[in-house]
Amino acid sequence: MNSYGVGGEPTVEWDVMDSGIGPLLLAATATGLVTVAFHARPAVRDATLDRLRTRFGTEPVAAPGSARLAEPIRELAAYFAGEPRDLGLALDWSLTSGFHREVLRELASGVPYGTVVGYGELAARVGRPEGAQAVGAAMGANPLPVVVPCHRVVESDGGLGGFSGGLETKRQLLALEGVLPQPLF
Template sequence: MNEYGRSPTSPVEWTVMESGIGPLLLAATDQGLVSVVFHAGPRVRERALARIGDRLGAEPVESASGLLTGAIRELSAYFAGELREFGLPLDWTLSSGFNRQVLRELATGVPYGTVVGYGDLAGRVGQPAAAQAVGAAMGSNPLPVVVPCHRVVESHGGLGGFGGGLETKRQLLALEGVLPEPLF
């Protein structure tokens, strides 16, 4: 077992899919989707796969057995505006403790087309003074889009930060109808 409780023989498969926000690297284990990485060009992909392999104790292999079929199908439907709630099995191995608690609350408690403040999300997990820690949890989210950290905003109406870049966050919020589509 590695430090994340995973047997080094557990398979980790990956692929890159095109999306409305650019290429996404998807990685899955036999437990479910484990990672989504934005802007998955060759250099980003190489670094992400090395990091995933190190953390999971298994060399990721390009998708071969179909572990990613459901993720591709659901993400494609989401970007086409046809899916509002993901039903994928998720592998939470790459998050733990407070971060995992916050991310699970986000995944189940902040529906499509809505937003929540960092402080409000902190309160939902019983830590009302932990807004900055919620921000850190968003920054460490291994499953963006599926675990919708783009729906977390500042209390005064600002977008806040986003690992995929603020333009990507704007695009996701526009897709969900929270923000207007850009004029050009």
């Protein structure tokens, strides 16, 4: 299948995969992975597909076994199986722009597996040392969590900060990467 559907509209393919933190909806364009949605049960799945439909002006296509999604699914499955790795996937950044995109690109390239960064430090890296709250907003709007590792951004005092997937999911991801101890139960 090519990257464009009828009338030259971009094709967005999606599938849901099981992970160590529950079902994830993955969607990709010809450019690359465009979104990852946590807790992809029907209500979340439908809301995510509605956002993609609105943004791209075309119906997202359910594509189990899609060649476009094969590599992201393989890489994420290995990540959740505990294989240490940075996910070097092709990404479509079209769901973010401006300062948010700048912060997310820095996060993706500059905060490797098994490390964390403070909101303020990340703000300073993109030239806005006073922008810790704006970095927090960028993390909350991250369309590619796990792949663009917003779970690695923490408060300067060691607190976890917020997380769109829920704090327990953030704890699980940081434990998987060896940053936090595994939960006792």
